[in-house]
Amino acid sequence: MDAPSRDELFQLLSNQRRREVLRYFSTHSENVELRVLADWVAAQEYDTPIDQLTEKQRQRVYISLYQTHIPTLVDHECIDYNQSTGFVRRTDRMDDLDRYLKLESLTRSDTDIINPTFGWLPSVPRQYTAPLIMSGCSVLLLGWFSIVSPLVLLTISWIGLFSFLVLCHGW
Template structure:
């Protein structure tokens, strides 16, 4: 995904230039900053799931339910109101300034910038390793097997050379398939719950 660089901090944002449509796109750093807050991530996730603009009340209910790990029907009015107020006063104006949503105090619609934002969150549980480290380890194992085949220290009587190659390709193929499925589950707007 290519991002157009946004305006530098300190420039006058109230005087749009002739290229304001492309200049208003957030930079990669700004996107990471926007997504660093779970309520903003949840808001974008919910809006990406809907085909039409969403009502602030519905958005607040879903964000609160995800945040508290409850069903919408189980929420108290205080829990709804706390999230509603936070979204209305802080998070939605922040997303609007970043040109991610259009917000008119009651209705929220994603802009083209947010609708086209194809972000996945590389969530690594405490008992797991990042995919990059996994592939590095798998490559090291594959390199060791290939070096062993070249040096003729890996047995080829029980498993032929083509069998070793097939095994390595299968390991990478299965790993890539699992990685692809995990990435799809971790995309904003995909699945029932936000990543």
């Protein structure tokens, strides 16, 4: 089997549900029942545990996989589907797709590698960022001015308090 062409890759990876099926088989090599696979894909799609999926969510994903995505993946020889048993299995062609799935998952979920964050800092809602920055700057200025002059400290503290109230309460 030849490696998939660029057009095949784009077609296969253009749909989130197909990517989830491929991602499942990139980590599981055993045969799986289509119903179980559909539940797994639905859990990924709805970001919920499998046992908390509604019947409507399960059915929506199952029908989509059965009618559209499984036949597409079978046509491209990525998986085999036995309709009489209802089992789906990975083919050797999946080896060619694994590296693309790893790249896609890097851009989807491992964004800390691409855009590092400061995990040790608490998460703050965006609306409080400016007041917190102003407050922090005010505290730093107050500390510096407390060394320079107590009179300046008193003046700056009133200015800092006023700016904090303006930012927080929109006065």
